[in-house]
Structure formats: structure tokens, C-alpha cells
Amino acid sequence: MRDALADGGRPVRIAGVDEVGRGAWAGPVVVCAAVTDLGAPPVLRGRGDRTVALTDSKLLTAAHRASFAEVLPGWLAGHAIGASAPEEIDEVGMTEALRRAAVRALEALPHPPDVVILDGKHDFLRRPWRVRCEVKADQRSVTVAAASVLAKVHRDALMADLEDSCPGYGxxxxxxxxxxxxxxxxxxxxxxxxxxxxxxxxxxxxxxxxxxxxxxxxxxxxxxxxx
Structure with a gap:
């Protein structure tokens, strides 16, 4: 589970972290932490000779997200999902709920990361995590893009499962x-x-x-x- 960067000659294990559901009115906020090896990321075949590259989940169709979600676990060195339920969001607020969900994902990885890349400007993790914030990291880092896709597909499936118990809410x-x-x-x-x-x-x-x-x-x- 080692990524491409190095710190003083020692390989550094990097986790890309992204969330989904922050602005929703219902359902949990979900965070995925993903770690890659050095291999090239998977590429999907599009129409004709076109290919579809891994990127921010919001820029992919639902079908492409689902296809990537099938192959990403085999490409990643490790990944994990964390979540905070609506009750927890109400209790502690979104910033703290988001931090808790991210910590749950990071602590569920097979090995703790040395560095965490967060999408956006704000470090909601704080110490003891060593964090690097990047605007549009889900478009610039394949690790964060992978986390973006897996978090989105996971949460969408959770919400779809609520259709039977909560009909009419779409x-x-x-x-x-x-x-x-x-x-x-x-x-x-x-x-x-x-x-x-x-x-x-x-x-x-x-x-x-x-x-x-x-x-x-x-x-x-x-x-x-x-x-």
C-alpha cells in the first residue's frame, strides 16, 4: 500500500479522501478513503474508440460510475467507507460528523496512511492526521477520484434501498x-x-x-x- 511520493527517500502511504451527501436533506454523509499502488488507473471503453478516464464522480454518468466501482477495488491497494447518520449530524453538526465519518474510513484501512489528501480548501480532519488540502483534488488526483466514485456509488445504493420503506420521496x-x-x-x-x-x-x-x-x-x- 505505497503511493508514488517519497519523504526523505522513504515511500509514503497516501490516502485520498472524498465525501458525498454533505448538502442532502436526508441520509448519511459518506466518506471513502482510498490508497493506490503505482499502477496506471483503470480506463473504461466508451462509444467507438473513445475511452473514459477516472475523474470526479460528478463528471461521470451513473453507468460509468457503476463500472468504475466494479474495477476500482481490484486496482486500489486498499479502501474503506465511513459514514455519519442523520441523527449524528443533527447532534454534532456537519463539520464534526464529516470528521467522524472520515476518521472511521481512515481507521478501517489495512494500514494507516502517512498523508491524507482532502478535496477542497478546509482541513476538517486536523491532528493527528497529516493533511494536504487541494481544490478540485477529485479531478487532479486519481486517488481522490477513486474515493469520490466509491463514496458516491455506495451512498446512492443506500438511498435507493430506502425506496420501499419511504415511498414517494424519490x-x-x-x-x-x-x-x-x-x-x-x-x-x-x-x-x-x-x-x-x-x-x-x-x-x-x-x-x-x-x-x-x-x-x-x-x-x-x-x-x-x-x-
Whole structure:
């Protein structure tokens, strides 16, 4: 599980980390940590002579993401998924929930990484992890791109599985994001057990506003009051 960079002549194990679900109204936030070896990343065959390169999951079709998700585990030296459920997001806030999900993924790797590459400007991991933040890392680093694809495919499957227990919310299509179908179901039926109840969307739903959870700034992190 060694990546291409070196530190003082010693190979450095690098983990690419990416998340999905941060802005959704329902479902968990999911983080994947991925580590590559030195081999070239997999490439998919497109139409005709065209090929599809590994990149940010948002730039790939659902079919291409699914195809990459099948081959990436065999190419990666290791990967792991971590998540924070809606209840945890409501309890501790998104930044801390995201950090916890990332730590769960990193700690589940077969070997701890020496360096973690995060997509974006902000280091939500902090110590003791050695972190390098890169804007659009999921388009510049194949390791982060792999994490992006695996996190997206994993979370989309989780949300699709909720269709039977939560019909009408369109989770298979929206993945918990505010699509018109999702918003209409919320207005008519209210939030499900899979919704984040501290999110501001409840302010716009008079029938269900009483369910909103508020973190009490005087009670300390993790304390909730139901107002």
C-alpha cells in the first residue's frame, strides 16, 4: 500500500479522501478513503474508440460510475467507507460528523496512511492526521477520484434501498437532495426517520416545523433541544 511520493527517500502511504451527501436533506454523509499502488488507473471503453478516464464522480454518468466501482477495488491497494447518520449530524453538526465519518474510513484501512489528501480548501480532519488540502483534488488526483466514485456509488445504493420503506420521496433518484418530488413529499407527509431534523428546510414547512432540532450553544457540543 505505497503511493508514488517519497519523504526523505522513504515511500509514503497516501490516502485520498472524498465525501458525498454533505448538502442532502436526508441520509448519511459518506466518506471513502482510498490508497493506490503505482499502477496506471483503470480506463473504461466508451462509444467507438473513445475511452473514459477516472475523474470526479460528478463528471461521470451513473453507468460509468457503476463500472468504475466494479474495477476500482481490484486496482486500489486498499479502501474503506465511513459514514455519519442523520441523527449524528443533527447532534454534532456537519463539520464534526464529516470528521467522524472520515476518521472511521481512515481507521478501517489495512494500514494507516502517512498523508491524507482532502478535496477542497478546509482541513476538517486536523491532528493527528497529516493533511494536504487541494481544490478540485477529485479531478487532479486519481486517488481522490477513486474515493469520490466509491463514496458516491455506495451512498446512492443506500438511498435507493430506502425506496420501499419511504415511498414517494424519490430517494433513488434524488439521493436525499431537494428534488421537486422530494420537496413535495416533505410538504405532504413530513420528514422520515432518515431526514436531518436540524436542517433549515424545516423552517419552510409550517406543518412540520415543530420537529426541528436546535443545538443549544450554551449546552455544549452534541446537546440538542427540541423547540
Amino acid at each position: 430517494f433513488a433518484d434524488s439521493a436525499g437532495y431537494p428534488s421537486p418530488v422530494h420537496q413535495r413529499a416533505l410538504e405532504e407527509s413530513g420528514p422520515t426517520p432518515h431526514h436531518r431534523l436540524s436542517w433549515s428546510y424545516l423552517d419552510d414547512l409550517p406543518r412540520w416545523r415543530h420537529l426541528k432540532k436546535h443545538r443549544d450553544p450554551l449546552a455544549g457540543e452534541g446537546q440538542l433541544s427540541l423547540l
